[in-house]
Amino acid sequence: MISATGAAAEEGQLEESGANERWWGWATPSPAPPIADDVRRAIRERLGFGADWVEDPVPPERATIAPSRVAIPRALAELLSDDPRDRALHTYGQSYRDLVRSLRGSFETAPDLVARPRTESDVERLLAWCSEERLAAIPFGGGTSVVGGVEPRVEGDYRGVVTIDLSRLARxxxxxxxxxxxxxxxxxxxxxxxxxxxxxxxxxxxxxxxxxxxxxxxxxxxxxxxxxxxxxxxxxxxxxxxxxxxxxxxxxxxxxxxxxxxxxxxxxxxxxxxxxxxxxxxxxxxxxRPRYRARASVAFGDLHAAASAVRSLLRAELEPANLRALDADEAYVTGALDERRALLVIGLESAVEQQEGELEQILDVCRASGGEIVDRGAQSGSAEGVWRSAFTAAPYLRDLLVRAGVLCETFETAITWERFGEFVERVRQTTRRAVEEVCGAGLVSCRITHFYPDGCAPYFTVLAPARQGDELRQWDEIKVAASEAILAAGGTITHHHAVGRDHREWYRRQRPVPFATALAAAKASIDPAGIMNPGALL
Ligand SMILES: Cc1cc2nc3c(=O)[nH]c(=O)nc-3n(C[C@H](O)[C@H](O)[C@H](O)COP(=O)(O)OP(=O)(O)OC[C@H]3O[C@@H](n4cnc5c(N)ncnc54)[C@H](O)[C@@H]3O)c2cc1C
The missing domain is CATH 3.30.465.10 (Uridine Diphospho-n-acetylenolpyruvylglucosamine Reductase; domain 3)
Structure with missing residues (x-):
């Protein structure tokens, strides 16, 4: 497995790490720590490609941040900041496009001010001021949007942009x-x-x-x-x-x-x-809080066989809390399996009863569906444990990959079972073709993150060699190809990553026209000055 330093602990035991010192990406401070040669070697070995360069994030003092256009009014002074570093840290979310632009110190769309309300009445005062002054207001939670949800890419005659950071309302x-x-x-x-x-x-x-x-x-x-x-x-x-x-x-x-x-x-x-x-x-x-847990991993010939086993589980009214079906590439790249086979990761939990009996029933169904039990229990080194560590470490690892020249992004969707098989192959093949044309090589893997009685949510990961300076165009071309394939094959442009600014075009084509009219009318009546996050969703 490729490991990342600072990898977070098990789900539920994570503490916020270094949020204040972070300058770039998920957790990279400035100056960024060097990337060891053996990490770069491991990346190359697992992925089959790698760049011969590593890039360090441009430090805050050399970043390009446009001057603020908005003066802080005295009445709101205790809530507002025009500090350039603060504004830079509220410019982007965490998409690949965001990481590349902030890596290069490019914050041209930074908000003019960052507000930190402490109470609901602070929020009321801020919105009243934004409406009066014709300032766009962008709510900001953790800034982990991967669809341009928090970026002040705002068109129209706004005098400026105020990002409203909710971090002081956290009780x-x-x-x-x-x-x-x-x-x-x-x-x-x-x-x-x-x-x-x-x-x-x-x-x-x-x-x-x-x-x-x-x-x-x-x-x-x-x-x-x-x-x-x-x-x-x-x-x-x-x-x-x-x-x-x-x-x-x-x-x-x-x-x-x-x-x-x-x-x-x-x-x-x-x-x-x-x-x-x-x-x-x-x-x-x-x-x-759950007291009883049971875990196992089962290998299958391919993702479709794993999905079919899950359908059988659901029909038998077996509904484990956690299920992830990884295709052979994803199981291999995350290090969960050493050979290329699909993997079903199973997790059960309960506050009231032991889960071993239910796990046994689940494994019986998996065996009957052609699965081979790889391990059960939470012993160290289990496929399930390795996958779980890779899952929690992924945002940290991504910082390393992007700095080391790997184009690294995900997209997700949902589809009903009767179209699932053809859908996944069509989206995967179209995306693979685009990756090969644009990057010359690369991997497109798929896992299923959520299961419904009538369908599931396929989640794709793209890893490919980036061309320094050309990354945004590279990703944009791949993203368009993948999104068009999803829409053409009847899926949704997002199952859980939201619409933001980046998915708007496909969301517009996906939703019914009268519904779009109703949404716009509702927005106009609640937000007559149109200040709330203009450019996102609608
Ligand atoms: C590594 C990584 C893993 C991820 N994994 C998942 C996942 O497993 N499941 C998933 O669903 N998503 C996932 N995401 C996407 C992202 O984390 C989610 O969209 C998340 O809900 C965003 O929360 P946030 O607090 O960071 O919101 P932000 O990114 O700050 O904002 C997202 C949107 O919500 C709006 N918003 C934020 N707070 C408020 C508020 N208080 N009032 C009104 N609007 C508000 C913003 O204006 C923006 O449009 C992942 C992202 C990353 C980078």
């Missing part, structure tokens, strides 16, 4: 033990909210791969998906009520376990990507 405000729910502020990152819930013996158990840095507000605004692969995949399922500050006033739903009273106000905010208002807090369903 668990209340816990209702009777209903098993918690009121959590939007700026809480995964580790921050889990740390506070742990004091009550509770957990949200929502683990996107970006858990360490992404926030509750970001999860709600993008309809993020966590590690639960078979049941409560999206954050949507955990929501009791959401509160947001909009330019038209406070949007607060009632706390209810369910309601049939018309369209759901929460569903309007879920996936709104900062275009309607700033989500400030929400009531979420929480659960007792």
């Amino acid at each position: 668990v405000r209340a816990v209702d033990r009777e209903s098993l729910a918690a009121c959590i502020e939007a700026g809480a990152t995964g580790p921050k909210l889990e740390q506070q819930l742990r004091a009550h013996g509770l957990t949200l158990r929502f683990y996107p791969q970006s858990f360490e840095r992404s926030t509750l507000g970001g999860w709600l605004a993008t309809r993020a998906a966590g590690h639960f692969a078979t049941f409560q995949q999206h954050i949507d399922e955990l929501v009791e009520s959401i509160t947001a500050v909009t330019p038209a006033g406070l949007w607060q739903s009632r706390r209810l376990p369910g309601s049939g009273a018309g369209p759901s106000p929460d569903r309007w905010l879920l996936g709104s990507e900062g275009t309607l208002g700033v989500i400030t807090h929400a009531w979420l369903r929480v659960r007792p």
